[in-house]
Amino acid sequence: MPLRTKIFMKVLLLAICFCLRPGEVFCEEPTRQELRKEMQALKERIRLLEKRLEDLTKAPEQAPEGVTPEKVHGHGAGGVKGLADRVRTLEEHMKKRGVGKWADRISLSGLVEVAADYQDQDHHDRGVKDTSSSDITLATVELGVDAEASKHLGAHVLFLWEEDDTEPVDLDEGYIILDGKDVLPLYLNAGKMYVPFGRFESHFISDPLTLQLGETRETAVKAGYTDDLLDFSVSVFNGDVEETGRDDHVRSYVLSGRISRQFDTPWSVGLEAGGAYISSVADTNNLGDNQVASDYDGDGQKDIRDDVGGISLFLSLSFDKRIFLEAEYVGALERFEPGELAYDGGRGRKPRAWNLELAYAFKWNFEVGLKAEGSRDCGRSLADDFLPERQYGVVLNYEFFENAVFSVEYLRGIYDNDDTRDLWTTQVSLEF
Numbered sequence: 372m373p374l375r376t377k378i379f380m381k382v383l384l385l386a387i388c389f390c391l392r393p394g395e396v397f398c399e400e401p402t403r404q405e406l407r408k409e410m411q412a413l414k415e416r417i418r419l420l421e422k423r424l425e426d427l428t429k430a431p432e433q434a435p436e437g438v439t440p441e442k443v444h445g446h447g448a449g450g451v452k453g454l455a456d457r458v459r460t461l462e463e464h465m466k467k468r469g470v471g472k473w474a475d476r477i478s479l480s481g482l483v484e485v486a487a488d489y490q491d492q493d494h495h496d497r498g499v500k501d502t503s504s505s506d507i508t509l510a511t512v513e514l515g516v517d518a519e520a521s522k523h524l525g526a527h528v529l530f531l532w533e534e535d536d537t538e539p540v541d542l543d544e545g546y547i548i549l550d551g552k553d554v555l556p557l558y559l560n561a562g563k564m565y566v567p568f569g570r571f572e573s574h575f576i577s578d579p580l581t582l583q584l585g586e587t588r589e590t591a592v593k594a595g596y597t598d599d600l601l602d603f604s605v606s607v608f609n610g611d612v613e614e615t616g617r618d619d620h621v622r623s624y625v626l627s628g629r630i631s632r633q634f635d636t637p638w639s640v641g642l643e644a645g646g647a648y649i650s651s652v653a654d655t656n657n658l659g660d661n662q663v664a665s666d667y668d669g670d671g672q673k674d675i676r677d678d679v680g681g682i683s684l685f686l687s688l689s690f691d692k693r694i695f696l697e698a699e700y701v702g703a704l705e706r707f708e709p710g711e712l713a714y715d716g717g718r719g720r721k722p723r724a725w726n727l728e729l730a731y732a733f734k735w736n737f738e739v740g741l742k743a744e745g746s747r748d749c750g751r752s753l754a755d756d757f758l759p760e761r762q763y764g765v766v767l768n769y770e771f772f773e774n775a776v777f778s779v780e781y782l783r784g785i786y787d788n789d790d791t792r793d794l795w796t797t798q799v800s801l802e803f
Contacts, residue, residue, distance in 0.1 A: 476519045484511040486576065486798040492753055495789040499754075508534040510798065513543070524549055543588075560593040566606040567593075567627035568647045568655070569683040572697045574740040575766045576780045576798050579726040580758050584749065585683055585701035587625070587655045595627075602629045602645075610654035613674045615667040625649045641689035652681030652703045653711075658722065662757065664713040675711050680704045695740075697728040702747075714755040720748040724758060736770040751787040759784030759792065774802045 489505040512532040519525045524547075531543035546562025566589055571582040595604030610623035629645030649655070653663050653675055663673045685699040702723025709719050723746065730740035742764045750757030764782035771777055777799050784792040 478517045480513075480515040480517070480803065482511060482513040482800065482802050484509075484798055484800040486510040486796055488794060488796040490795075491793040493791045493793075494753060510534065511800075523552060523554070556596055556598045558595055558597060561591075563588065563590045564593065566591050566608065566625045566649075567604060567629075568625050568649045568681070569701050570629075570643075570645065570685040570687070570699060572685070572687055572699070573726070573742075574695065574697070574728055574730040574738065574768065575742060575764060575782075576778050576796050577764075577782060577794070579699070579728075579742075580724040580744045580746050580749075580762065581683070581699045581701040581726045583657055583758060584722060584724040584746065585652075585655050585681070586657070587649065589623075589654070600630060600632060602631075603627070608654075610651055611659045611673065612651060612653040612663050613672065614678055615674050615676050619672075623650050623654055638690045639692065641687075641692070643687040644685065646682065646684040649681045649683075651678040652722075653679060653707075655681070657757075658712070662712050662714065662722075665708075665711040676708050679707055693732045695728070695730040695732070697726065697730075700725045714750045714757055715748075716751070722746070722748045724749060738768040740766045740768070742766075753786060753790040753792060755786075760787045761785045776800050 485508070487505070487507045490503060492502045494501055510533065514530045516528045517525065518527075526547050527544060528542070529544035531537055531541045532539070533541075537543075542563065544562075544564055546560045546564050548558065548560055550558035566587050568587050569581055569585040571579060571586065573579045573582075589606075589608040589610070591606045591608035593604055593606040595602060597603075604625075604627045606625040606627070607621055608623050609619065609621045613619060625647055627645070627647040629643065631643040632641075634640040634642070653659055653673075659673070663675065665675055666672065667674050667676065681701070681703050683699070683701045686696075687698075688696040700723070703721050706719035706721045707715065709715060709717050712720050712722070714720075724744070725746075726742065726744040728740055728742040730738055732738045743762075745761045746758040747760070749760075762782055762784040764780060766778060766780040768776055768778045778797065780794075780796045780798075782792075782794045782796075784794070786792075
């Protein structure tokens with residue numbers, strides 16, 4: 372650009388500035404004062420905004436009066452954090468009123484089982500017609516509630532519904548728990564419970580014969596010692612079957628012991644073994660409720676001449692948490708008097724049962740199990756409707772979702788008189 376043109380452009384710009392803001396061209400000092408004022412005003416506004424932002428980002432309990440989570444986060448945007456703040460505020464309010472976090476003290480659990488079965492019954496006596504049947508049932512619905520009132524005091528409640536057995540709903544368990552935890556390795560349970568006579572571990576759908584003979588539910592007091600290795604307990608209760616001529620008192624008991632150990636070997640072996648003694652095996656659920664028929668006193672109360680003690684023994688082994696072996700025995704130590712059991716045919720019987728299972732768990736949530744079990748003096752035929760003398764079976768379990776299992780089972784039972792029963796069962800179970 373030529374020199375003359377540059378000079379002309381500068382003069383033109385000065386003229387425009389003079390016309391638009393003459394005071395700023397010739398009075399530099401007032402312009403600096405105005406700039407200082409504007410800078411100070413801007414700094415003050417920034418300080419106020421920073422203070423406001425600090426107040427708004429405080430926790431609800433620290434926020435100044437009139438500032439709520441809704442004002443901080445709005446009613447639409449930021450809803451997730453707004454909900455968290457509101458929950459925190461509610462918990463603080465509950466603490467002030469002494470309510471506490473009960474959600475941390477109460478836990479719920481449950482089980483739902485739906486089963487379909489088909490059964491063939493073949494009678495050795497040709498004069499008795501063979502039969503078959505099938506059904507679909509809501510086999511089990513359980514709802515458990517465990518509450519911790521304090522560090523050493525709690526309660527357990529279990530509701531049970533079984534189609535055709537416990538309708539509408541049965542209070543299966545309900546007891547108070549007192550334990551020493553880290554202070555003393557002692558505990559005390561009081562209420563309705565399954566006393567520890569038998570372990571009854573099984574990988575099958577159907578209950579093992581040992582459970583059908585030995586399971587015992589009573590209102591009892593159970594006291595014991597427990598640690599990482601041992602568990603010993605004594606349970607006392609008033610049984611349903613009394614000795615002839617004795618008053619109705621709390622005199623039945625169960626002595627139980629168990630040892631459990633995990634061995635750090637290449638196979639990662641797990642061991643659990645134990646046993647129990649019951650003062651009267653007639654107090655077990657199946658014998659006491661269904662099989663004891665004698666009433667010597669004629670008062671409508673089941674009684675027997677002398678108590679018959681019982682014993683249970685079990686062994687459970689696992690290898691690498693993939694191979695499982697279960698073995699158990701439950702039985703009376705003496706014979707009942709003739710006529711005391713409904714099925715004894717006028718002979719003294721000594722009921723006992725055993726169960727042996729082997730299971731293998733594959734990596735893809737699939738398990739296969741085999742079993743052999745049997746009983747003695749627990750009924751001679753299908754007509755007795757008690758326990759087969761020999762029973763064999765296979766089961767396939769597949770966990771298709773977490774805690775959801777689909778199972779298929781086959782059992783063949785053979786009775787003392789050569790009656791047979793073939794039972795196919797499928798089941799879907801969900802545990803939560």
